Amino acid sequence: MSEQRKIPRILEMNEDLTRDNNELAERNHKILTSHKIKTFDIVGAIGAGKTAILEKIVEHFSKEKKVYVICGDITTRIDADRIEQHGANTIQINTGRECALNAYHIHKVIQSLPLDEIDVLFVENVGNLICPSDFILGVDMRILVVSITEGEHVIIKHPLLVKMSEILIINKIDLMGILGTDLKRMIEDAKQINPNIKVIPMSAKTDDNLDLLLKNLQI
Ligand SMILES: Nc1nc2c(ncn2[C@@H]2O[C@H](COP(=O)(O)OP(=O)(O)O)[C@@H](O)[C@H]2O)c(=O)[nH]1
Numbered sequence: 001m002s003e004q005r006k007i008p009r010i011l012e013m014n015e016d017l018t019r020d021n022n023e024l025a026e027r028n029h030k031i032l033t034s035h036k037i038k039t040f041d042i043v044g045a046i047g048a049g050k051t052a053i054l055e056k057i058v059e060h061f062s063k064e065k066k067v068y069v070i071c072g073d074i075t076t077r078i079d080a081d082r083i084e085q086h087g088a089n090t091i092q093i094n095t096g097r098e099c100a101l102n103a104y105h106i107h108k109v110i111q112s113l114p115l116d117e118i119d120v121l122f123v124e125n126v127g128n129l130i131c132p133s134d135f136i137l138g139v140d141m142r143i144l145v146v147s148i149t150e151g152e153h154v155i156i157k158h159p160l161l162v163k164m165s166e167i168l169i170i171n172k173i174d175l176m177g178i179l180g181t182d183l184k185r186m187i188e189d190a191k192q193i194n195p196n197i198k199v200i201p202m203s204a205k206t207d208d209n210l211d212l213l214l215k216n217l218q219i
Protein backbone atom coordinates (compact mmCIF):
# COMPACT_ATOMS: atom_id res chain seq x y z
CA MET A 1 0.00 0.00 0.00
CA SER A 2 1.41 3.38 -0.96
CA GLU A 3 2.34 5.58 1.93
CA GLN A 4 -0.31 8.15 2.45
CA ARG A 5 0.88 11.72 1.94
CA LYS A 6 0.75 13.64 5.16
CA ILE A 7 -1.21 16.80 4.61
CA PRO A 8 -1.14 19.07 7.63
CA ARG A 9 -4.59 19.85 8.86
CA ILE A 10 -3.59 23.29 10.06
CA LEU A 11 -1.19 25.60 8.24
CA GLU A 12 0.41 28.02 10.67
CA MET A 13 0.84 30.87 8.17
CA ASN A 14 0.59 33.49 10.83
CA GLU A 15 3.76 32.31 12.58
CA ASP A 16 5.79 32.55 9.35
CA LEU A 17 4.41 35.99 8.59
CA THR A 18 5.19 37.23 12.08
CA ARG A 19 8.75 35.82 11.90
CA ASP A 20 9.42 37.47 8.53
CA ASN A 21 7.97 40.74 9.78
CA ASN A 22 10.08 40.62 12.96
CA GLU A 23 13.27 40.04 10.96
CA LEU A 24 12.55 42.95 8.67
CA ALA A 25 11.63 45.13 11.67
CA GLU A 26 15.05 44.36 13.15
CA ARG A 27 16.70 45.46 9.91
CA ASN A 28 14.63 48.65 9.91
CA HIS A 29 15.74 49.39 13.45
CA LYS A 30 19.40 48.85 12.58
CA ILE A 31 19.16 51.19 9.59
CA LEU A 32 17.33 53.89 11.55
CA THR A 33 19.63 53.78 14.59
CA SER A 34 22.72 53.79 12.37
CA HIS A 35 21.45 57.18 11.14
CA LYS A 36 20.83 58.26 14.77
CA ILE A 37 17.08 58.68 14.18
CA LYS A 38 14.76 58.42 17.15
CA THR A 39 11.63 56.51 16.12
CA PHE A 40 8.07 56.11 17.42
CA ASP A 41 5.02 54.09 16.36
CA ILE A 42 1.71 55.64 17.45
CA VAL A 43 -1.19 53.20 17.54
CA GLY A 44 -4.81 53.49 18.60
CA ALA A 45 -8.41 53.39 17.39
CA ILE A 46 -9.85 55.76 14.80
CA GLY A 47 -10.65 59.05 16.51
CA ALA A 48 -8.59 58.47 19.68
CA GLY A 49 -6.56 61.60 18.90
CA LYS A 50 -3.35 60.23 17.32
CA THR A 51 -3.16 62.98 14.70
CA ALA A 52 -4.14 65.71 17.17
CA ILE A 53 -1.35 64.57 19.52
CA LEU A 54 1.15 64.37 16.66
CA GLU A 55 0.25 67.91 15.63
CA LYS A 56 1.24 69.08 19.14
CA ILE A 57 4.42 67.00 19.26
CA VAL A 58 5.54 68.15 15.81
CA GLU A 59 4.74 71.78 16.62
CA HIS A 60 7.03 71.54 19.65
CA PHE A 61 10.00 69.64 18.24
CA SER A 62 10.14 70.87 14.65
CA LYS A 63 11.57 74.20 15.82
CA GLU A 64 14.86 72.48 16.71
CA LYS A 65 14.78 69.07 15.03
CA LYS A 66 14.10 67.64 11.61
CA VAL A 67 10.89 65.70 12.14
CA TYR A 68 9.44 63.26 9.64
CA VAL A 69 6.05 61.57 9.92
CA ILE A 70 4.81 58.47 8.11
CA CYS A 71 1.01 58.30 8.20
CA GLY A 72 -0.78 55.03 7.61
CA ASP A 73 -4.38 55.04 6.47
CA ILE A 74 -6.68 52.93 4.37
CA THR A 75 -7.15 55.85 1.99
CA THR A 76 -6.69 59.69 1.83
CA ARG A 77 -3.82 61.93 3.02
CA ILE A 78 -5.92 64.00 5.39
CA ASP A 79 -3.77 63.26 8.47
CA ALA A 80 -0.48 63.82 6.65
CA ASP A 81 -1.72 67.21 5.41
CA ARG A 82 -2.83 68.18 8.94
CA ILE A 83 0.54 67.25 10.44
CA GLU A 84 2.55 68.94 7.70
CA GLN A 85 1.06 72.29 8.67
CA HIS A 86 2.97 72.02 11.97
CA GLY A 87 6.43 71.83 10.48
CA ALA A 88 7.18 68.18 9.67
CA ASN A 89 7.69 66.50 6.34
CA THR A 90 5.22 63.69 5.84
CA ILE A 91 4.52 60.72 3.66
CA GLN A 92 1.21 58.93 3.50
CA ILE A 93 0.98 55.18 3.05
CA ASN A 94 -2.43 54.09 1.85
CA THR A 95 -2.74 50.45 2.84
CA GLY A 96 -5.93 49.74 0.88
CA ARG A 97 -7.43 46.81 2.76
CA GLU A 98 -4.72 46.27 5.36
CA CYS A 99 -5.63 47.27 8.89
CA ALA A 100 -2.08 47.97 10.12
CA LEU A 101 1.28 49.07 8.82
CA ASN A 102 3.95 46.38 8.81
CA ALA A 103 7.75 46.31 8.70
CA TYR A 104 7.71 45.96 4.90
CA HIS A 105 5.80 49.24 4.47
CA ILE A 106 8.35 51.03 6.66
CA HIS A 107 11.28 49.36 4.88
CA LYS A 108 9.99 50.58 1.51
CA VAL A 109 9.55 54.14 2.77
CA ILE A 110 12.90 54.49 4.53
CA GLN A 111 14.69 53.42 1.35
CA SER A 112 13.45 56.62 -0.27
CA LEU A 113 14.05 59.01 2.65
CA PRO A 114 17.04 61.34 3.18
CA LEU A 115 17.90 59.55 6.45
CA ASP A 116 20.94 61.72 7.24
CA GLU A 117 18.67 64.76 7.34
CA ILE A 118 16.13 63.31 9.80
CA ASP A 119 16.37 63.49 13.61
CA VAL A 120 13.02 62.08 14.65
CA LEU A 121 10.62 59.78 12.81
CA PHE A 122 7.03 59.23 13.89
CA VAL A 123 4.67 56.67 12.42
CA GLU A 124 0.94 57.17 12.81
CA ASN A 125 -0.35 53.66 12.37
CA VAL A 126 -3.70 52.77 10.78
CA GLY A 127 -6.56 53.45 13.23
CA ASN A 128 -7.14 50.06 14.82
CA LEU A 129 -6.69 48.50 18.25
CA ILE A 130 -6.17 44.90 17.14
CA CYS A 131 -4.17 44.49 13.91
CA PRO A 132 -1.05 46.53 14.90
CA SER A 133 -0.28 44.01 17.66
CA ASP A 134 0.69 41.49 14.94
CA PHE A 135 3.29 43.72 13.31
CA ILE A 136 6.19 45.48 14.96
CA LEU A 137 7.84 48.06 12.71
CA GLY A 138 11.36 48.40 14.10
CA VAL A 139 10.97 51.61 16.10
CA ASP A 140 12.42 52.63 19.49
CA MET A 141 9.13 53.24 21.25
CA ARG A 142 5.50 52.31 20.76
CA ILE A 143 2.87 54.72 22.04
CA LEU A 144 -0.69 53.50 22.49
CA VAL A 145 -3.38 56.19 22.39
CA VAL A 146 -6.83 55.54 23.81
CA SER A 147 -9.39 58.16 24.79
CA ILE A 148 -11.92 58.28 27.60
CA THR A 149 -14.68 58.36 24.96
CA GLU A 150 -13.87 54.69 24.26
CA GLY A 151 -15.01 53.74 27.79
CA GLU A 152 -13.08 52.38 30.79
CA HIS A 153 -12.95 48.82 29.43
CA VAL A 154 -10.92 49.68 26.37
CA ILE A 155 -7.65 48.80 28.16
CA ILE A 156 -8.65 45.41 29.53
CA LYS A 157 -10.15 44.45 26.16
CA HIS A 158 -6.89 45.10 24.29
CA PRO A 159 -4.14 43.63 26.47
CA LEU A 160 -1.77 42.78 23.61
CA LEU A 161 -1.21 46.36 22.53
CA VAL A 162 -0.89 47.46 26.17
CA LYS A 163 1.78 44.79 26.69
CA MET A 164 3.71 45.89 23.59
CA SER A 165 3.76 49.62 24.33
CA GLU A 166 6.13 51.80 26.35
CA ILE A 167 3.70 54.71 26.77
CA LEU A 168 -0.08 54.70 27.15
CA ILE A 169 -1.82 58.02 26.50
CA ILE A 170 -5.35 58.30 27.84
CA ASN A 171 -6.58 61.23 25.78
CA LYS A 172 -9.52 63.65 25.94
CA ILE A 173 -9.51 64.08 29.72
CA ASP A 174 -11.06 67.52 29.10
CA LEU A 175 -14.32 65.61 28.53
CA MET A 176 -14.22 63.92 31.94
CA GLY A 177 -16.93 66.16 33.40
CA ILE A 178 -19.38 65.08 30.68
CA LEU A 179 -18.48 61.39 30.39
CA GLY A 180 -17.45 60.41 33.90
CA THR A 181 -15.27 57.57 32.61
CA ASP A 182 -13.48 55.63 35.36
CA LEU A 183 -9.93 56.85 34.72
CA LYS A 184 -8.55 55.18 37.85
CA ARG A 185 -9.79 51.83 36.58
CA MET A 186 -8.11 52.40 33.20
CA ILE A 187 -4.77 53.20 34.84
CA GLU A 188 -4.99 50.20 37.19
CA ASP A 189 -5.84 47.84 34.32
CA ALA A 190 -2.91 49.13 32.26
CA LYS A 191 -0.47 48.71 35.15
CA GLN A 192 -1.74 45.20 35.82
CA ILE A 193 -1.24 44.17 32.17
CA ASN A 194 2.11 45.96 31.81
CA PRO A 195 3.70 47.19 35.08
CA ASN A 196 6.40 49.03 33.08
CA ILE A 197 4.08 51.10 30.94
CA LYS A 198 4.13 54.87 31.50
CA VAL A 199 0.53 56.11 31.65
CA ILE A 200 -0.16 59.71 30.64
CA PRO A 201 -3.73 61.02 30.94
CA MET A 202 -3.83 64.13 28.75
CA SER A 203 -5.83 66.37 26.47
CA ALA A 204 -4.70 67.31 22.99
CA LYS A 205 -7.43 69.95 23.07
CA THR A 206 -6.45 71.83 26.26
CA ASP A 207 -2.77 70.67 26.34
CA ASP A 208 -3.27 69.23 29.83
CA ASN A 209 -0.19 67.06 30.56
CA LEU A 210 1.27 67.71 27.10
CA ASP A 211 4.53 68.71 28.85
CA LEU A 212 4.69 65.34 30.58
CA LEU A 213 4.29 63.54 27.27
CA LEU A 214 6.98 65.64 25.56
CA LYS A 215 9.38 64.91 28.43
CA ASN A 216 8.74 61.18 28.28
CA LEU A 217 9.53 60.97 24.57
CA GLN A 218 13.19 61.56 25.53
CA ILE A 219 13.95 63.36 22.27
N1 LIG B 1 -12.28 67.05 23.31
C1 LIG B 1 -11.20 66.54 22.75
N2 LIG B 1 -11.21 66.22 21.45
C2 LIG B 1 -10.07 65.69 20.90
C3 LIG B 1 -8.89 65.48 21.66
N3 LIG B 1 -7.97 64.95 20.83
C4 LIG B 1 -8.55 64.83 19.63
N4 LIG B 1 -9.82 65.28 19.65
C5 LIG B 1 -10.80 65.31 18.57
O1 LIG B 1 -11.13 63.95 18.24
C6 LIG B 1 -11.31 63.81 16.84
C7 LIG B 1 -10.37 62.73 16.31
O2 LIG B 1 -9.03 63.17 16.47
P1 LIG B 1 -7.86 62.67 15.51
O3 LIG B 1 -6.61 63.29 15.98
O4 LIG B 1 -8.23 62.85 14.08
O5 LIG B 1 -7.88 61.10 15.86
P2 LIG B 1 -7.09 59.87 15.16
O6 LIG B 1 -8.09 59.20 14.26
O7 LIG B 1 -6.69 58.99 16.28
O8 LIG B 1 -5.91 60.44 14.43
C8 LIG B 1 -11.07 65.17 16.23
O9 LIG B 1 -12.31 65.80 16.06
C9 LIG B 1 -10.23 65.89 17.29
O10 LIG B 1 -10.40 67.30 17.27
C10 LIG B 1 -8.91 65.85 23.04
O11 LIG B 1 -7.94 65.70 23.79
N5 LIG B 1 -10.09 66.36 23.53
Ligand SMILES: [Mg+2]
Nearest residue numbers: 050051079124
Ligand atom coordinates in the same frame (compact mmCIF):
# COMPACT_ATOMS: atom_id res chain seq x y z
MG1 LIG C 1 -5.31 60.18 12.45
